[in-house]
Amino acid sequence: MAKRIDVADLDIYYGAFKAVEDVSLSVEPRSVTAFIGPSGCGKSTVLRSLNRMHEVIPGAYVDGNVLLDGQDIYASDVDPVNVRRTIGMVFQRPNPFPTMSIYENVIAGLRLEGGKRRKGEMDDVVEKSLRGANLWEEVKDRLSRPGSGLSGGQQQRLCIARAIAVEPQVLLMDEPCSALDPISTLAIEDLIEELKERFTIVIVTHNMQQAARVSDTTGFFNLSGVGKPGRLVEMAPTETMFSTPTQQATEDYISGRFG
Amino acid sequence: MSTQPPVSPAPDERVESDRLLHDALAGGKLPRWAAPAAGVASLVLAFGLNVVTFVDGVAGTLVVAALLFATIQTGWSFAVEGRRHAVDRLATTLVYTTFLVALAPLVAILLTVVVRGLKALDLDFLLTSMRGVSPRAEGGGVYHAIIGTLEQVGIAAMIGIPLGIMTAIYLVEYAAQARSRRLARAVSFFVDVMTGVPSVVVGLFIYTAFVLTLGMERSGFAAALALTILMIPVVVRSTEEMLRIVPRDLREAAYALGIPKWRTILKVVLPTALGGIVTGAMLAVARIAGETAPLLLTTFMTTSINWNPFAGPQAALPTFIWDQFNSGTDASQDRAWAAALVLITIVMVLYLTAKIIARFTGVKR
Numbered sequence: 161m162a163k164r165i166d167v168a169d170l171d172i173y174y175g176a177f178k179a180v181e182d183v184s185l186s187v188e189p190r191s192v193t194a195f196i197g198p199s200g201c202g203k204s205t206v207l208r209s210l211n212r213m214h215e216v217i218p219g220a221y222v223d224g225n226v227l228l229d230g231q232d233i234y235a236s237d238v239d240p241v242n243v244r245r246t247i248g249m250v251f252q253r254p255n256p257f258p259t260m261s262i263y264e265n266v267i268a269g270l271r272l273e274g275g276k277r278r279k280g281e282m283d284d285v286v287e288k289s290l291r292g293a294n295l296w297e298e299v300k301d302r303l304s305r306p307g308s309g310l311s312g313g314q315q316q317r318l319c320i321a322r323a324i325a326v327e328p329q330v331l332l333m334d335e336p337c338s339a340l341d342p343i344s345t346l347a348i349e350d351l352i353e354e355l356k357e358r359f360t361i362v363i364v365t366h367n368m369q370q371a372a373r374v375s376d377t378t379g380f381f382n383l384s385g386v387g388k389p390g391r392l393v394e395m396a397p398t399e400t401m402f403s404t405p406t407q408q409a410t411e412d413y414i415s416g417r418f419g
Numbered sequence: 420m421s422t423q424p425p426v427s428p429a430p431d432e433r434v435e436s437d438r439l440l441h442d443a444l445a446g447g448k449l450p451r452w453a454a455p456a457a458g459v460a461s462l463v464l465a466f467g468l469n470v471v472t473f474v475d476g477v478a479g480t481l482v483v484a485a486l487l488f489a490t491i492q493t494g495w496s497f498a499v500e501g502r503r504h505a506v507d508r509l510a511t512t513l514v515y516t517t518f519l520v521a522l523a524p525l526v527a528i529l530l531t532v533v534v535r536g537l538k539a540l541d542l543d544f545l546l547t548s549m550r551g552v553s554p555r556a557e558g559g560g561v562y563h564a565i566i567g568t569l570e571q572v573g574i575a576a577m578i579g580i581p582l583g584i585m586t587a588i589y590l591v592e593y594a595a596q597a598r599s600r601r602l603a604r605a606v607s608f609f610v611d612v613m614t615g616v617p618s619v620v621v622g623l624f625i626y627t628a629f630v631l632t633l634g635m636e637r638s639g640f641a642a643a644l645a646l647t648i649l650m651i652p653v654v655v656r657s658t659e660e661m662l663r664i665v666p667r668d669l670r671e672a673a674y675a676l677g678i679p680k681w682r683t684i685l686k687v688v689l690p691t692a693l694g695g696i697v698t699g700a701m702l703a704v705a706r707i708a709g710e711t712a713p714l715l716l717t718t719f720m721t722t723s724i725n726w727n728p729f730a731g732p733q734a735a736l737p738t739f740i741w742d743q744f745n746s747g748t749d750a751s752q753d754r755a756w757a758a759a760l761v762l763i764t765i766v767m768v769l770y771l772t773a774k775i776i777a778r779f780t781g782v783k784r
Contacts, residue, residue: 322672
C-alpha cells in the first residue's frame with residue numbers, strides 16, 4: 161500500500177522567483193523522512209510540491225520529475241486532485257472544518273470526493289481512522305460535537321484522522337507539532353511511529369530533536385545565499401546525519417553553530 | 420545567594436519608604452458617585468438655565484446638560500485625579516454621547532411607527548385591499564400591497580442573491596489566476612459603480628429597456644428586475660468580504676484531502692461564511708423592500724389585488740405608503756403608518772428567519 165517517491169532535478173518557481181533549485185531525493189516506502197533547515201530554505205515548498213499543493217498559489221510551477229512508484233505525478237494527463245487523494249497532507253496549524261462535527265470532519269474527504277457509501281461503512285471508517293490517530297478513546301462519546309471544540313493537540317490528531325481516512329499511500333506533514341505543547345507533541349510523535357507501519361511519511365520540522373527521534377532518513381535544506389534559491393545540502397540516514405555529517409553546513413546547523 | 424537574613428531597616432525608615440512607594444503608585448481618585456452626581460448637577464443646572472435664559476425646550480436642555488456634564492466631570496477629575504484621568508473621562512463621555520445620538524433616530528422611528536401604525540392595524544387591514552375605498556373613508560387595507568411586495572421582492576431575491584453570491588465567488592475564488600485578473604478588476608469596478616446608481620435611474624432604465632423598447636407592459640416583474648439591479652452590488656460586496664475572511668488553511672485542508680475545488684467552495688468555504696452571507700443578503704432585501712421610486716416607474720400602483728406579477732400594475736407597500744400619505748386625510752395617514760409598520764415587520768421577520776436558519780447550518784460553536 162505505501163509507495164516510494166523519487167524526486168529528480170526538481171526546480172520550484174513562484175512566478176519568476178526560483179524558490180528551490182536542483183533537488184533530487186528518494187523516499188522509501190514505510191519509512192519516516194524528515195526535512196530540516198532554517199526558515200525560508202524551501203523545505204515546506206519541496207514538501208508541498210510532492211502532492212502538487214504548492215500549485216494552489218497562483219503562478220507556482222515546477223521543472224523536473226516527481227515519481228510516485230515510477231509514475232510521474234506532473235505528467236500532463238495526471239489530475240492534481242487524484243494526486244492529493246493518494247498523497248495526503250497534515251498542516252502546521254490544526255485546521256478542522258468549523259462547520260462540521262468530529263464525525264463529519266473525519267469522513268469529509270470520503271464524502272466530499274463524491275463517492276456514495278453506506279452509513280455503517282462510514283461508522284467503521286470513522287472508528288478506524290480515529291483509532292489510527294489515537295483519538296478514539298477521547299472523543300468516542302462526543303462524535304457529533306464540533307471539531308473546533310477540541311484542544312489543539314486533539315484537533316491536530318483529528319486532522320491526521322481526517323487525512324488517513326481517505327487511505328492515502330503517503331502522508332506529508334508540514335511542521336505538525338510546531339503549534340502544540342510538549343505533551344501533545346509526544347502524542348503525535350508516538351502516532352508517527354505507528355503510522356509508519358502503513359504509510360510512507362515525510363515530515364518537515366524545525367525541531368532537530370524531533371527529527372532525530374522520529375525519522376529514519378533526514379534531509380538538510382539550506383539557502384545558497386540571500387535571495388538565492390534553497391537547495392538540498394545533504395540527505396542521509398538519520399543516525400549518520402546527526403553523528404557524522406559530510407557537509408560542514410550540516411554540522412554547523414545541527415550543532416547550533418549556524419550562520 | 421547570601422545565607423544571612425537581610426538587615427531590616429529601623430521601623431521609622433521602613434514606614435517612610437512604604438509611604439514613598441505608596442505615593443508613587445497611588446493617585447487621587449474621584450468617589451464612585453462622582454459621575455451620577457455630576458449628571459444630576461448638570462441636569463439641575465440646565466433646567467435652571469431653562470427658566471432664566473434663552474435655553475428652550477427639551478432638546479436644548481438636554482444638549483446644555485450634556486455640555487455641562489462634560490465640563491463639570493472633566494474639570495473635577497482634572498483637579499483631583501490629574502490630566503490622564505480627565506482625558507479618559509472626557510473621551511468616555513464623548514463615546515457614550517455619540518452612541519446615544521446615533522441610536523436616538525432609530526428608537527424614535529421604531530416608536531413612532533409602532534405607536535401611529537397600531538391605530539389602523541387590525542386583521543381586516545391585513546386581509547382587504549383598497550378597492551372601492553375612497554381616501555377619506557376609513558377601512559380598506561394592504562392585502563394587495565403585501566402580495567405585491569412579497570412577489571416583487573421574492574423574485575428580485577431569487578434572481579439577485581444567486582447572481583450576487585456567484586459573482587463574489589468568481590471574484591474571490593477564481594479571479595486570483597493571472598489571466599482573469601483584468602476581468603475581475605472590471606467586474607469589481609462596475610459593481611462599485613452599480614452601488615452608486617440612484618434607484619430612480621435604475622427604474623428609468625428598466626422602464627426604457629423593457630417597457631418602451633421590448634414592449635412589455637408595466638408589471639410587478641419589471642419592478643422586480645429593477646430591484647434585482649439594486650440588490651446585486653450589495654450582495655456581491657458583502658459576500659466578497661465574508662469569503663475573504665475564510666482562512667486559507669481550510670481551503671488547503673480540503674484540497675489536501677483530494678476534494679475538487681468546486682466541492683471545496685460548496686461544502687467548506689460557503690458553509691463557513693454562511694452567517695455573514697445571509698446577513699448581507701438580508702440587508703440587501705431590506706434595502707430593496709423599501710424602494711419606492713423604481714416601483715412607480717415600472718409597475719405603478721393599483722388599489723386592486725393582482726396576483727400575477729407578469730401582467731398589469733401591481734401594488735406594493737412602499738408605493739401604498741406614498742399614495743396614502745399623499746391623500747392627506749386622517750384615515751389615509753393612519754393607513755400609511757400601519758403599512759409602514761407592516762413593511763418593517765415583514766423585513767424583521769425575514770431577517771430573523773434567515774439568521775435562525777444560518778445559525779443551525781453554519782459554523783458550529
